Amino acid sequence: MSANEKASPRQWLGLSVLLLPTMLLFLAMTVLFLATPYITADLKPSGPQVLWINDIYGFIMAGFLVTMGTLGDKFGRRRILLSGAALFGAASILSAYAPNPDVLIVGRALMGLGAAALVPATLALITNTFTNARQRSVAIGLWAASVSAGVAIGPLVGGLLLESLWWGASLLIGVPVMALVLVTVPLLIPEYKAPNAGRLDPLSVVLSLAALLPFVYGVKALAETGLDAITAVTLVAGIGLGAVFVRRQLRLPEPLIDMRLFRNRTFGGALAVYMFATVALGGVYLLFTQYLQLVADQSPLAAGLWILPAAIALVVVSIVAPILARRVRPAYLIAAGLLASAIGYVVLTQVDSTAGLPLLITGFYILYPGIAPAMALIPDLVISSAPPEKAGAASAVEGTISDLGVALGVAILGSVGTTAYRSHMDTVEVPGEAAAESAETLPGALDAAQKLPDEVGGTLVDAAKTAFTEGLNLAALVAAVLTVIGAVVAVTVLRRGEPAEAADETETDPDTELAEVA
Template identity: 50%
Template sequence: MTETSTTTPRAGRREWLGLAVIALACVLYVMDLTVLHLAVPAISADLQPTSTEMLWIIDVYGFMVAGSLITMGSLGDRIGRRRLLLIGAAAFGITSVLAAFSTSPEMLIATRALLGLSGATLAPSTLSLIRSMFHDPRQRSTAIGIWITSFSVGAAVGPVIGGVVLEYFWWGAVFLINVPVMVALLVLGPRLLPEYRDPDAGRADLPSAVLSLVAMLALVYGLKRVAEDGVTATALVAALAGLGLGAVFVRRQRRLADPLIDLSLFRIPAFSAALARYGIGVFVVFGGFLFIPQYLQLVLGMSPLEAGLWTLPWALSFVVGSNVTPILARRIDPAWLMGGGLVVAALGFGVLLGVDAGSGLALIVLSSIGFSLGMSPAFTLTNDLIMGSAPPERAGAAAGVSETAAELGGALGIAVLGSIGVAAYRRGVDEALPAALSPDDAHAAEGTLGGALDVAAGLPAATGDALVVAAEAAFTTGLHLGAATAAVTSLALAGFVLVRGPVGVIEEDPESEPVDQPVTSAD
């Protein structure tokens, strides 16, 4: 047995039960990103929001999560990671009830924003608690694999559970699902989870927190508008404002004696490289997540619930891959495991190039399994490396930065791959639009495949069928281009991983372990 394994404390039954509790919280955190999409028709009929209000109802949760992660990760290091998690769980439960019984679009937007703010406490708190609970590198790798699994499960079951709930209850019930789990977290958390905070942490800097929030909100909003509307003045101004405020935030951190984010983290080569791999990996995965659900519903004609069920194969593949990775990493050099996985992911995206407008369900399933299994080692090992390379007292901040990188990677993936798809779609549809089509109908048909299908339904049979065929073919071309971009990026990332050399599980220095001990219950 190695020196590390004999001197590093190993987690026991309490730690693994605690992991189960925080994994369940993470499932709900991700579910809230997706579950509301199925409730849009019911919300529209009940609250009658404008189109702009509906966009904010859907998007504001993700915006607030993205903008608050850095602050919440750093705050957990200061006030206690368990304490922040429990505060966030209580707030999440209360705001879920308020959201469920919203009586106006404005109230629902406000409660969704508060849900995002409280939800932002969950990911960095839970990941940094894993750093405190699992000191043994092998156990920590397994725990992080389970943590990542919880996100995959949440993404998978969100649409399914949402569909079932909406089948029997009103739209507000999708929020009430959160309450029992958060109550369980509040009851079990103090018994199963350790407390840890940085004993030398100073006060949180409020201006820095506001700067990080506004910068991320502006940047993510701008990227999302690029994906939906192309490069417009509004999107460009928002993105540039976000970048500018981000630069001000970084300069402020350099001047502060006790910054919100310790920029020295980025001078740790393993941390910076793993952070880049994680963000790019999330960017790549959106090559599948962005197009496949639309293809299933709009081209193959599935209901939202059916489409949600057909996304289960990729979610289950992430579950399998995330839990098998720590085992394989003990037998295969982590760099080769991650690099090989990225090659498999590229092949999975390549399978999408065989999908056409008339069929392709089998290829969709095969592709999603391939890129999900292939990306699993990258996600598991990079998070392991990020947490293992950061000082224990900065684990919360490191977790917040890690999840922010994922949010930015996802937003950039939507913007870049979505723009590629939209450009291909518009070019294909323009050539097939009937000359007599009104400007409004032409704009709707050029905007989205769903819009083209609606316009085609009101046209004579032959003209409408021709428009449908052209629109579906144009959308499929966009899917091909997005998949090809994702495949090339995966191969480039694989080359980067292999050139950089060994990556993966951090073998801890036993001397550093006493720093990362739980505080007493009095704290």
């Protein structure tokens, strides 16, 4: 397909097939959270096993994105996508019927590996299919909307399934979708691979995994248990091995990731903006959902229903943003959305622990759709600024930045919230053993309050909810600052980017053509 050629109805149908697994992959990141109590009652996992059941999926996915994206560039993006779909479907069945926690952890890890193959392949295939700049921006906007929809409806879908079926049903929803992918993708999506992808450097693959896996683990551990010796060692190891990886890429004639891409203002600037936005949202989203259930006493299903309107708004804005980008510079749309998000975060700084639900929902309904222009437009900016033969690797880098941003947000803003909580609880007089239980977390305080006389327990609950809300307020303030910084970076670094309509008029055939295999 030549540059600027408009897509056919068959290619738009192929896009719909690619969007289904994309939504499912990100739904799978959140759908299991509500099932944790049911899994705990059924499989009796230990505390660390519970953490691994929830975290291993995103952990493996983030670690393998770059490797899978590069493999797709070299061996064929459709081939990698189909392999990932088959693995994800089989691993979903294994996880759903796991007889013990260890098998469930292995199954979730394999699901993450399948997801790592699918994410960069779907985005790269979309960019290959839609060479017309305007249509490509719309297609990527729809891709971003499917990501947002998956993350947002995960808790709602999980709540509905858990009310009528067993916990494994929340994992089986991926099986028919992946079966559909395996049947329809070969019929609708042609194979693409880069003719000049070069040889794969095995040591670079090992170094990328050796750097990303301990770093992501360290960030997650920092959010869950705080800084200890093991967490510090894994973070330092990840950073050190990352430096070795970068140095090797700069020396290789055919690197796994061409580090020179980061010299491109659009490529590096777009990733920086995305990092600021995802750090802010990742941390506050976690505290927001906890407030709904622990402070506002909403059920998991009710919490999912509160999130749904914001998710719908996010999807709508994700679709509209690429259309507006035909006439308005993407940088201005991204910055405007981030400034709207900053206003939403500021609203959250005013939430209290007694009647804060209306204000909480108002702030969230402002901030959540505000990130949509960034989610819809940045992937296109990143991939368009890279050579066509590097589209898979570029999309994998964008996905890795997104995952790392969320993980860092949970760690950094979660720590901000925890520090504020502890500081407030240090001033509260709590009797006996309840003091230790309530000092660290709100769930601990709620459990401790049940063991105390009603009047004393009620006082403890009120104090703990106030402490948690103060943590949310402070984290939201930090998120507002980060989001404003992201908006400033967008208008200063990305403002040279043309609207898609202008890009259509000036776009020429790329120097390096992709090989299309029937």
